[in-house]
Amino acid sequence: MQSYRLCPLCSERQGGGALGFEVVTGRECFICAGMMDMVGRMARAAAKTAKRYQFRTFSVGVSVPEGVQEREDELRSNLKLKGNETIKTQAARLVAGDVSKALSRSVDRQRPDLALLVDFGAGEVSATSRPLFYYGRYTKPAGVSQRRELCRDCGGGGCKKCRNTGFELKPSVEGLLRKKLAGFSGSDKMTFSWLGSEDRESRVSSPGRPFVADVKSPKKRKFPKTFGVRFRGGTVSVSSGRMLPAKPVRLPSFRFATKIRGTAASKVSAESLAELGARFRRAEVRFDRPHNRPTTKTVYRASATARGRTLFVDAELDGGLPVKRFVSGELVSPSVSEVLKTEVVCRSFDICGVRETGKFEFAEITRIQKKD
Ligand SMILES: [Zn+2]
Ligand SMILES: [Zn+2]
Structure with missing residues (x-):
């Protein structure tokens, strides 16, 4: 029973030396077969991925190669060991600790700005950033519509006339804001909600009409409070900009x-x-x-x-x-x-x-x- 050969980290997780495991190098480890040796390397890869994003808090999730979790479960059931940290939690904790130290950022498991997923099987790290909900108020001159309009020639599929965008090339508040916010966030995946609408020929004057831009996968999380977007017909200006704390389920009356x-x-x-x-x-x-x-x-x-x-x-x-x-x-x-x-x-x-x-x-x- 006591003849399991484990690497130092896998042994430590079961309670360490008291149980008399034979401590071996990673590749010979019964549970992880060398996975835990990768922790430092994967933490450096995670930090490198995280650096591409602006964030204050992060979380680390881990996926392990097939069989690893099962072997740990088997060993624990044979030795009646329960309630200890699992290999996934330990690996995630160690990676998070390294990333936190390297980048001076803190861990938040509930609502992180950035969620890192470390795949030990594939040796890859992926990242998902929490969406942003940017509130602002826009003003506009006459001659610019609020929303982008689907291309009348292709109906959205993309053609020569719309330069494959699927949308009319005429300026719209949405199109202008989209471009600007993509510049601020490093992501062009966004949707808009508006507090009401007006005509293309309507002017909207100060303090402007409120909108919320839901920006997915942002790389940067700081937008200015005010900015203007110039186009041939004038300027669309945004003021009162701020981040909402979460996705609004209802807009104000x-x-x-x-x-x-x-x-x-x-x-x-x-x-x-x-x-x-x-x-x-x-x-x-x-x-x-x-x-x-x-x-x-x-x-x-x-x-x-x-x-x-x-x-x-x-x-x-x-x-x-x-x-x-x-x-x-x-x-x-x-x-x-x-x-x-x-x-x-x-x-x-x-x-x-x-x-x-x-x-x-x-x-x-x-x-x-x-x-x-
Ligand atoms: Zn191990
Ligand atoms: Zn078209």
């Missing part, structure tokens, strides 16, 4: 101020314009959302002036109430058209302010807090 230019079917009297202001003072409007249950939104204020049949409306609305429908009355009641008793068509609208009225919700954080 918000309200926004807008300046609308519309055309009325017939001339509107001064009394009707005054009526508009009186009617939309914290007024509830019903919105029969297409493919969804009807909802109620608030119009906080509206005021209008007219020049001939051209109308200028200043309004503040709940997020999710479409400006054009609020003007025309299509699926929305009451609307500008309804109150003015004439058909009004929205020609353009600018976004002058977006204000969050709720908070981000994070599932991951709730889980972490529950554990404590």
Whole structure:
């Protein structure tokens, strides 16, 4: 029974000399057959891989060659040894210790910036960095759409016209931010969430519309608070940038101020314009959302002036109430058209302010807090 031949580390793990194992060099070890001799080398490889990333905390996971774990289990069951550290945990602990010393970074098993996987069988190290959730607010001039649009020629497959990108080459906030954030993070794998949207021809002015970029596998984790992206039609600027603590499961509710230019079917009297202001003072409007249950939104204020049949409306609305429908009355009641008793068509609208009225919700954080 006591005739197992083990390397120093594998012997130490079973409780050491007291059990009278014959201590041999790594390759002759019954359990690891030399795997533990690789610890130093794999730790150096792990540190080299980790250096390609910016991170404060890391974790180490280990996979061992086939049979190793089974042989340790067999030995322990034969000798009735239980509850000791396993070969995987020991190897991971030793590698983590070396990496920590070499790079002056600390281990966090729950939520590391960087997860290193050391494969002792293949002699390889791979790394996964925790995604980043960058919050910012953008402003934009007229003439740039919010989202990238799929190429009209190939529908996203990639062709000559879109230079194989699958997207229209016209500038978009998404396309411009994507390029810039890829530069900051060293990764172009990202998705965007927006607090509302506007038209290509809408200007969005300060303090801008909030968005969240979900950046996968970032190499770098520090983005600036403010930056601008110039393009032929002007500049898309980002301000209030910060990292969210985790993936948001719900975006905050918000309200926004807008300046609308519309055309009325017939001339509107001064009394009707005054009526508009009186009617939309914290007024509830019903919105029969297409493919969804009807909802109620608030119009906080509206005021209008007219020049001939051209109308200028200043309004503040709940997020999710479409400006054009609020003007025309299509699926929305009451609307500008309804109150003015004439058909009004929205020609353009600018976004002058977006204000969050709720908070981000994070599932991951709730889980972490529950554990404590
Ligand atoms: Zn061994
Ligand atoms: Zn194309």
